[in-house]
Amino acid sequence: MTITAEERRARILEVVRELGTVRVIDLADRIGTAAVTVRRDVAALAEAGLLRRSHGAVSLPQDASPTVREGRDRVIGMLVPTVGPYFDEIIDGARVAATAAGARLVLGISTYESADDRAQVDQLLDAGLDGLLLTPNWRPANGAVNTSWIRDLPVPAALVERRAPADSAAAELDSVGSDHRHGVLLALRHLRALGHESVGLAARLDSWTAGEVRAGYEEGVRLLGLEPQPVIDINRPGIDTDGLAARIAEAVARGVRAFLVHNDQEAIQLTPLLRARGLRAPDDLALISYDDVFASLASPPLTAVSPPRRAVGAGAVELMLRRIDSGPELPVHHVQLLPDLKVRTSCGGTGTGTGQAD
Structure with missing residues (x-):
């Protein structure tokens, strides 16, 4: 391998x-x-x-010797809301960076259905952590997020692939994540350059990233002067794909010939259902997927927005190690890494980009 x-x-x-x-x-x-x-x-x-x-x-x-603290390797806890191709790469980036620095990574896994991350955090703290990387279970449907408990943690904490509300206690934490709004702008700009004046969005509702994708779509449409379209909600990911294909076909009939789909799973399941309705990418409509986990394996290979997952994990560990060593002397860092656009064949462009869900 x-x-x-x-x-x-x-x-x-x-x-x-x-x-x-x-x-x-x-x-x-x-x-x-x-x-x-x-x-x-x-x-x-x-x-x-x-x-x-x-x-x-x-x-x-x-x-x-600075890689050793008080006679032992530093221990960094990492709480993620799920495991799967998207977070697997973030975790692996963190693991490699921790190993290179002589630190040990301890993983905790919550769920998107969890009402409170605190219980999982308490279990991680029992491992004798020096620092904690957090991906809280924040979703658009949750409304206001509870961050008051984060201030009481006995070790430094940093957010990973999350950006805290400006008025919350977590806004004063270090954070490292992908700038998903910029990723959406890359997709819209590419489709605009191909001559599309109207671009639709089909997006999930079940993750924080989904909320950022939706916000990025609203901002990008305004900035690029595209004709706004109602967002097509993916209410039951992986289950209601036939209904999703029907709604996209209706939009194509209204003249919308380009779509951004969040995420790869939905986009890959979507393409054969659209073909059954006489719609082929890129001939009849342009498709771009968001996440780039499996997009290159689709038929046709999907142009995709690719967040820098491994770099996010590595950057989070590196920043946490600096925080552990420097304490409050180090200014708070909010690091946003920019996604790439991997151009393939599904939107009429040409390219050989390759890649790998939140």
């Missing part, structure tokens, strides 16, 4: 921590990777200050 450069470098650091000083050739044998690749990875890690090179061998730098 092919591993990423981040995973390879995390493994290199694990081996060096275990063995102390090790020759590059032995390191390559240990991790089962070509020596030339390991040399490139070692050079990158040395440039970042994570390794020291000397006469064909590598070791930890003398100032590597």
Whole structure:
């Protein structure tokens, strides 16, 4: 199985921590990777200050002790509302970053049906955490979010793939997430450039991301001067796809020939149902999916907005480690990473982008 450069470098650091000083050739044998690749990875890690090179061998730098706090590795808890392709990549990005820094990641899984994240957080705190990464169960249908308990946590906390209301206690927490509104704007701008003056949105209602996609659609339509369309609600994801296809077909009959669909699951299930109604992408309508988890595997391959999931997880861990080391001296960071648009064939554009739900 092919591993990423981040995973390879995390493994290199694990081996060096275990063995102390090790020759590059032995390191390559240990991790089962070509020596030339390991040399490139070692050079990158040395440039970042994570390794020291000397006469064909590598070791930890003398100032590597900050990765240990009070005689033990730092422990970071991470609470997510679900596991699945979208959050799996966020978790993996966090895991790789934690391993590279000599920290340990402890995972807690809530559910989208959970009324309160606090019970899960209390269980994570029992692991002796130094910091906590939180993806609270905030959804558009929930209305006001309860964040008062977050202020009472005994360890630093940061939000992941969530942005707190400005008037809430959580607004003063560090946060790292995808700028989903910008991702929607990328999709609308691409369709506008292809000549579409009206773009429809079919969107779920069951996650915080869905709310951001809807808000981004409203803002993007206004900014680009597109003709507004009523949002097609996906009330029962994966179940009412035939009804979704019928509503999109009705919109096509009214002259709307381009759609953004949140998310990949709905868009992939949708395409054969539209074909059964005589509508093919990209000939009869342009389709863009939001999430890019499985979009490249669809028929036709779907143009998709691709949030930077692994980078979100890695960035959250890196920021938390800085917070643990610096305390309140470090200013609060609100980090928004921009999604990409992977152009394929489903909207009439050309491209070979590849990618991988909240």
